[in-house]
Amino acid sequence: MSGRTLYDKLWAEHEVRRNDDGTSLIYIDRHLVHEVTSPQAFEGLRLAGRRPWRSGAVLAVPDHNVPTTARGAGIADPVSRLQVETLDRNCAEFGITEFTMDDPRQGIVHVIGPEEGATLPGMTVVCGDSHTSTHGALGALAFGIGTSEVEHVLATQCLVLQKSRNMRVTVDGTLAEGVSAKDLVLAIIGAIGTAGGTGHAIEFAGEAVRALSIEGRMTVCNMAIEAGARAGMVAVDEKTIEYLRGRPYAPKGELWEQAVASWRSLHSDADAVFDREICLDAGRIAPQVTWGTSPEMVTDIEGRVPRPAEEADPVRRRDLERALEYMGLKGGEAIADIRPDKVFIGSCTNARIEDLRAAAAVVRGYRLADNISLAMVVPGSGLVKRQAEAEGLDRIFREAGFEWREPGCSMCLAMNADRLAPGERCASTSNRNFEGRQGKGGRTHLVSPAMAAAAAVAGRFVDVRHWDYR
Amino acid sequence: MEKFERLDGLVVPLDRANVDTDAIIPKQFLKSVQRSGFGPNLFDEWRYLDHGEPGMDPASRRPNPDFVLNQPRYQGASILLARDNFGCGSSREHAVWALLDYGIRVVIAPSFADIFYSNCFKNGVLPITLDAATVDRLFRSVEAQPGYRLIVDLVRQRITLPDGEEIAFEIDAFRRDCLLAGLDEIGLTLQHADEIRAYEERRRREAPWLFVDL
Numbered sequence: 001m002s003g004r005t006l007y008d009k010l011w012a013e014h015e016v017r018r019n020d021d022g023t024s025l026i027y028i029d030r031h032l033v034h035e036v037t038s039p040q041a042f043e044g045l046r047l048a049g050r051r052p053w054r055s056g057a058v059l060a061v062p063d064h065n066v067p068t069t070a071r072g073a074g075i076a077d078p079v080s081r082l083q084v085e086t087l088d089r090n091c092a093e094f095g096i097t098e099f100t101m102d103d104p105r106q107g108i109v110h111v112i113g114p115e116e117g118a119t120l121p122g123m124t125v126v127c128g129d130s131h132t133s134t135h136g137a138l139g140a141l142a143f144g145i146g147t148s149e150v151e152h153v154l155a156t157q158c159l160v161l162q163k164s165r166n167m168r169v170t171v172d173g174t175l176a177e178g179v180s181a182k183d184l185v186l187a188i189i190g191a192i193g194t195a196g197g198t199g200h201a202i203e204f205a206g207e208a209v210r211a212l213s214i215e216g217r218m219t220v221c222n223m224a225i226e227a228g229a230r231a232g233m234v235a236v237d238e239k240t241i242e243y244l245r246g247r248p249y250a251p252k253g254e255l256w257e258q259a260v261a262s263w264r265s266l267h268s269d270a271d272a273v274f275d276r277e278i279c280l281d282a283g284r285i286a287p288q289v290t291w292g293t294s295p296e297m298v299t300d301i302e303g304r305v306p307r308p309a310e311e312a313d314p315v316r317r318r319d320l321e322r323a324l325e326y327m328g329l330k331g332g333e334a335i336a337d338i339r340p341d342k343v344f345i346g347s348c349t350n351a352r353i354e355d356l357r358a359a360a361a362v363v364r365g366y367r368l369a370d371n372i373s374l375a376m377v378v379p380g381s382g383l384v385k386r387q388a389e390a391e392g393l394d395r396i397f398r399e400a401g402f403e404w405r406e407p408g409c410s411m412c413l414a415m416n417a418d419r420l421a422p423g424e425r426c427a428s429t430s431n432r433n434f435e436g437r438q439g440k441g442g443r444t445h446l447v448s449p450a451m452a453a454a455a456a457v458a459g460r461f462v463d464v465r466h467w468d469y470r
Numbered sequence: 471m472e473k474f475e476r477l478d479g480l481v482v483p484l485d486r487a488n489v490d491t492d493a494i495i496p497k498q499f500l501k502s503v504q505r506s507g508f509g510p511n512l513f514d515e516w517r518y519l520d521h522g523e524p525g526m527d528p529a530s531r532r533p534n535p536d537f538v539l540n541q542p543r544y545q546g547a548s549i550l551l552a553r554d555n556f557g558c559g560s561s562r563e564h565a566v567w568a569l570l571d572y573g574i575r576v577v578i579a580p581s582f583a584d585i586f587y588s589n590c591f592k593n594g595v596l597p598i599t600l601d602a603a604t605v606d607r608l609f610r611s612v613e614a615q616p617g618y619r620l621i622v623d624l625v626r627q628r629i630t631l632p633d634g635e636e637i638a639f640e641i642d643a644f645r646r647d648c649l650l651a652g653l654d655e656i657g658l659t660l661q662h663a664d665e666i667r668a669y670e671e672r673r674r675r676e677a678p679w680l681f682v683d684l
């Protein structure tokens with residue numbers, strides 16, 4: 001018998017029973033909850049007269065709707081406010097731990113889970129949010145679910161699931177200076193497409209992935225869903241263990257020792273067989289910039305926007321024409337000639353402390369370009385914000401003309417007041433460049449934090465590999 | 471959940487690949503704490519020329535006459551014909567609620583995004599995967615013949631075309647049974663409550679750190 005993949009191991013450890021039809025009842029260790037996808041689930045629970053199976057396994061936080069300015073004044077939009085208050089009420093009623101909007105630990109659900117040690121290696125982690133894949137960076141099986149499943153997990157601590165196929169993306173070689181985890185994952189999506197991982201759980205492996213920090217691995221796993229895979233993961237190594245040591249909810253004392261011993265087995269066996277294998281060379285990856293309305297519509301900073309006329313497949317050609325029309329770009333245009341109007345540094349992809357450090361290093365000693373009407377930094381959590389302020393990063397951003405905001409999802413999806421106006425172009429460190437994602441008619445270019453920072457200073461996309469750091 | 475057995479419905483073609491859940495129901499409508507009422511805002515940004523916000527009266531909006539859902543010949547459609555990777559992007563179940571609230575019970579596409587696909591079954595919407603060539607053929611027929619209807623029979627796993635031709639489709643047996651019976655999946659899982667408790671007891675011994683309450 002051949003060895004098992006990391007995904008096989010995580011799956012097997014959580015199988016409560018196997019059903020006759022090939023699905024399994026899978027036990028869920030950690031359930032993260034936010035205000036947008038949970039109200040109907042709690043309502044369903046109440047209507048059926050059910051209680052949470054294990055409320056101690058649930059951590060809740062409002063993040064999507066919260067304002068990023070003047071938070072003391074509360075939420076101005078009554079509809080958003082009702083949603084956040086509904087979360088508060090549901091958590092109080094069902095005995096669920098919640099970091100409320102004014103808690104210093106509040107932040108984007110996928111930033112605070114690992115930050116608090118609430119998500120751990122070997123866990124099954126779910127949240128009513130597709131970017132739950134982020135937590136796979138710790139060697140967990142983490143994936144997004146819909147609201148009916150949120151209710152299912154609340155009521156039973158389990159989900160009925162069909163096992164996915166195994167896929168491994170191996171990235172060997174070394175990333176060049178200035179090329180980050182974000183560039184790496186955008187390059188992967190460019191190579192395999194947004195449906196490339198559909199039906200699979202992706203393990204990211206290889207020298208370049210091992211060389212990433214845990215935060216960088218989170219950026220990569222975060223966007224597994226953009227490659228079509230519900231779950232992305234990286235094997236546990238010493239970095240994982242060091243990252244978690246001393247985190248508030250991480251095990252302590254003897255329990256820690258026991259946990260660590262078990263976590264060390266969380267990797268694929270050497271002879272494990274994957275259904276699909278992709279290999280990339282990190283050395284060939286340059287800073288990436290998306291030019292279209294899907295994350296697979298990406299090229300590097302030296303590239304050009306493709307010409308629809310050169311696309312043979314008629315369906316693809318039409319999609320391409322539509323994307324370019326929406327984006328207000330012409331086929332053949334150089335990426336380096338594209339000039340954004342706004343810059344957004346934030347989101348669960350790129351709003352951890354390392355991301356802010358990378359952006360601040362670029363910005364230090366510079367001012368925003370004249371064509372940039374707004375550049376904002378939205379830290380991923382209250383603790384990230386506090387850390388950044390302790391390091392003086394907020395000052396660097398402010399002096400350059402950036403706005404320094406309160407933590408939340410913000411302009412990643414523009415559910416709160418932070419959004420693009422029609423036709424506005426944004427260099428964004430978030431994960432989705434869909435039509436209207438950052439505001440109706442808004443045009444999103446996905447980039448790394450350093451690339452976004454450089455675009456803010458230069459007023460157009462530039463290659464951070466040649467940046468003149470001050 | 472509403473049962474699904476058989477549907478004889480008008481087909482509306484949405485000729486785009488990678489239709490994401492943000493397009494199906496834009497985020498400003500996600501602020502609702504209810505499950506219903508999303509239908510008027512299905513595909514809001516494509517369907518209307520003005521910007522939609524929750525609470526607006528649909529009758530006061532400016533519909534986009536070019537968008538397929540607004541064309542008179544497709545009014546009352548209950549089957550949506552779509553292209554590759556339908557429902558990609560965010561996990562919002564609101565996308566399925568919006569389709570359902572509008573009256574769509576079946577979506578036919580060459581492929582679906584995973585989370586959207588499973589969300590459909592939890593709400594009595596049937597997603598049917600057919601090969602790209604067949605979907606392409608359906609697109610051409612729907613566009614050529616006003617009033618084009620299909621009969622979708624979940625019991626026999628067959629789609630019947632107007633000319634009597636039948637197309638078989640695959641579906642996972644458990645999901646099919648749940649849909650046919652309109653079953654509450656939570657109730658089904660709770661039938662295994664003893665097994666869940668036994669699992670927890672064993673795991674609590676093996677990996678006690680997983681059971682420290684937050």
Ligand code: SF4
Nearest residue numbers: 131347348409412413
């Ligand atoms: S930051 Fe963006 S992608 Fe992440 S959870 Fe919030 S809205 Fe979703």
